[in-house]
Every structure is written in structure tokens, then in C-alpha cells.
Amino acid sequence: MRAIQLPAWHSAAVLNDVPVPTAGPGQVVIKIAGAGACHSDLHLMTMLGDGMFPWGPPFTLGHENSGWVHEIGAGVSGFTVGEPVAVQGAWGCGACSKCLNGIDAYCENPTAAAGDGAFGGGLGLDGGMAEFMLIHDPRHLVKIPAGLDPVAAAPLTDAGLTPYHAVKLSLEKMVPGSNVLILGVGGLGHMGVQFVKTLTGANIIAADTRQEALDLATRCGADFTVQSDAEDAAAQIAELTRGRKCDVVLDFVGVDASIALGVASSKVMGDMTIVGAAGGTYAYGLYTAPYELRLRSTYWGSGPELGEVLTLAAKGRIDVTYTTYALEDGLQAYHDLEHGKLKGRAVIVP
Numbered sequence: 168m169r170a171i172q173l174p175a176w177h178s179a180a181v182l183n184d185v186p187v188p189t190a191g192p193g194q195v196v197i198k199i200a201g202a203g204a205c206h207s208d209l210h211l212m213t214m215l216g217d218g219m220f221p222w223g224p225p226f227t228l229g230h231e232n233s234g235w236v237h238e239i240g241a242g243v244s245g246f247t248v249g250e251p252v253a254v255q256g257a258w259g260c261g262a263c264s265k266c267l268n269g270i271d272a273y274c275e276n277p278t279a280a281a282g283d284g285a286f287g288g289g290l291g292l293d294g295g296m297a298e299f300m301l302i303h304d305p306r307h308l309v310k311i312p313a314g315l316d317p318v319a320a321a322p323l324t325d326a327g328l329t330p331y332h333a334v335k336l337s338l339e340k341m342v343p344g345s346n347v348l349i350l351g352v353g354g355l356g357h358m359g360v361q362f363v364k365t366l367t368g369a370n371i372i373a374a375d376t377r378q379e380a381l382d383l384a385t386r387c388g389a390d391f392t393v394q395s396d397a398e399d400a401a402a403q404i405a406e407l408t409r410g411r412k413c414d415v416v417l418d419f420v421g422v423d424a425s426i427a428l429g430v431a432s433s434k435v436m437g438d439m440t441i442v443g444a445a446g447g448t449y450a451y452g453l454y455t456a457p458y459e460l461r462l463r464s465t466y467w468g469s470g471p472e473l474g475e476v477l478t479l480a481a482k483g484r485i486d487v488t489y490t491t492y493a494l495e496d497g498l499q500a501y502h503d504l505e506h507g508k509l510k511g512r513a514v515i516v517p
């Protein structure tokens with residue numbers, strides 16, 4: 168079969184011929200319905216290198232995957248051939264307290280995971296940018312509810328799950344009438360708006376530098392939008408909350424300026440979570456942030472939460488925008504992603 172692979176660090180992806188995987192004991196092979204192309208794949212090609220992880224290339228890319236059960240290894244129960252499934256992307260040891268809670272992304276013993284500590288399929292082990300994919304443990308599979316196209320489930324495993332997890336971390340503060348600020352309305356941020364809208368009665372303020380992103384936020388259910396690079400953006404946000412400021416801020420950008428705007432827009436005892444991976448920082452201290460502001464970062468989400476995201480999508484309560492590409496055009500998908508030419512997520516459909 169053909170597969171889009173990362174051949175080495177500091178290298179572009181290539182289309183290779185590779186053997187079809189077979190399911191060993193305790194394993195499952197799925198036939199891929201969709202594999203999402205992600206900005207972090209571009210990081211794999213450009214920013215990472217030897218010695219940063221215990222794992223490395225070559226491997227097949229694609230960590231946002233869905234498909235149908237194709238082959239079931241000895242000892243695996245609970246699945247039938249042909250059943251649609253989504254793949255939870257991070258694969259931990261399966262035995263630590265984080266993995267037992269389904270949040271493998273925070274595994275406490277990662278070197279005990281499959282592939283000598285590989286982070287998951289498409290992140291050290293072979294991923295889903297191929298016709299078939301080996302799932303090392305059926306724990307990583309989440310059944311796709313009836314009514315949801317398996318192709319749409321692929322981007323939801325990351326672009327849906329990550330913002331959903333961030334929203335759930337602060338759900339108890341998003342009471343009806345509270346104010347929630349969404350910074351950055353891109354692939355993850357527009358899902359964040361939808362989750363807050365469907366789960367809560369909070370007022371949603373969305374901020375971005377681009378007018379088309381603000382229009383998207385309005386279509387997704389934001390009550391107010393603010394041009395985030397306006398000099399008085401913080402004052403505009405405060406005014407929209409009638410001076411109360413925001414109970415919860417979700418920063419889907421993560422640069423210095425967005426974190427600063429988020430803290431300036433937060434209230435005493437508020438929550439601010441950095442989701443965007445741009446690497447910005449903030450000098451947190453007694454006099455630089457509101458009292459008892461809880462400032463934290465987050466990464467990905469849990470298996471049970473992925474099931475909840477898929478259910479919301481199957482019920483039509485959230486909607487992910489994506490463009491499909493054939494496997495042969497996968498390199499073009501990365502090119503379009505890199506150059507900002509995509510409408511929504513790029514999903515490879517073999």
C-alpha cells in the first residue's frame with residue numbers, strides 16, 4: 168500500500184510503498200476513512216531533531232485518524248469487522264493513573280508505551296496517512312456513533328478533542344451569563360466557540376486579527392467579536408462584559424500578545440488556558456495578574472472525551488469544516504496547509 172511518510176528529521180514528507188500491516192495478538196488493523204493533516208506534522212518536518220525524543224523517523228504520518236475495523240488480533244474482543252472507529256491519537260503505557268483515566272497524552276511512563284515511548288500513530292509509530300493502520304492496543308479506538316460520517320470523525324480526534332478538553336476544564340465557571348473569551352478563531356478556536364455555545368449559557372466574545380475569522384466566529388455562535396490587534400482591544404472586551412471582565416479565557420493562539428490580552432481581560436478568580444502552541448510566555452506574579460487567576464496550559468484530551476465529541480457531532484450540535492484530498496495528493500495538502508490556503512482542516516481520504 169502507499170503511505171505518506173516522514174523519512175528523516177528536517178525532511179519533507181514523501182509518498183512510499185510499504186507493506187500492509189497485520190494484527191498481532193492484542194492488536195487491530197483499521198482501514199482508513201480519513202487522516203487529518205495537522206500543523207504539528209509541519210513541526211515534525213522542520214523543527215524536531217535527533218535527541219529530542221526517544222523515537223524518530225521513518226514512520227507514516229497522520230495522528231488524526233478514523234476508519235473501519237479491518238482485522239482483529241487474537242485476544243481482542245468488543246469489536247466487529249467493518250465497524251466505524253476513531254483513533255485516540257496519544258498512546259501511553261496503559262497502566263499509569265493518567266492512562267487509566269484515558270488521558271494518554273500525559274502518560275507518566277511513556278518509555279513503556281509501544282514503540283519504545285513513541286507518542287502514538289503518526290508520532291513515532293506508523294500513522295493513518297495510508298490505506299491501513301496498525302492500532303497497537305484497542306484501548307485507543309473509540310466507536311463512531313451512527314449518523315456521523317467516519318471521514319468527519321478524523322479531524323475531530325484532535326481539532327475537536329483539544330478545544331473540547333480545554334472547555335471542560337473550566338465548565339463549572341461557564342455559568343449562564345458568565346463571559347468567555349476565545350482568542351484565535353482558526354481550526355481549533357472555531358470548534359471552541361461551538362463547544363461553549365452548545366454546552367453553556369455563557370456570553371461568548373471571540374477575538375482575532377482577521378475579519379474572516381471573526382465572521383466565522385459569529386456563524387459558530389459567538390455573541391460579540393473584537394479585532395484582537397486593535398490598540399484598545401482589552402478595553403473593548405471589558406466594555407462588552409460591562410466592566411466585569413471574563414470568567415474564562417481560552418487562548419488558541421499562544422503568542423506573547425494573546426496571553427497578555429487574555430490576562431488583561433480576566434477577572435479575579437478567573438480561568439485562563441493556553442491551548443495554542445506558538446510558545447509565548449507571560450511573567451506571572453502577584454502584581455501582574457488578577458488575584459487567584461488560574462493560568463494553565465493544556466494538550467489534547469482523553470478517550471472518553473473523544474467519545475463525547477463524536478456524540479455531539481453525530482447529534483449535529485457541532486460541525487467541523489474540512490477539505491478532502493486523495494492519498495496521492497497528500498503532499499499538496501501539506502503544501503496548502505503551510506501556505507494558509509485551506510478551508511478548514513485537510514483530511515486525506517485514501
Ligand SMILES: [Zn+2]
Pocket residue numbers: 205206207230231325326
Ligand atoms: Zn494534530
Ligand SMILES: [Zn+2]
Pocket residue numbers: 259260261262263264265266267271273274275276277
Ligand atoms: Zn501511562
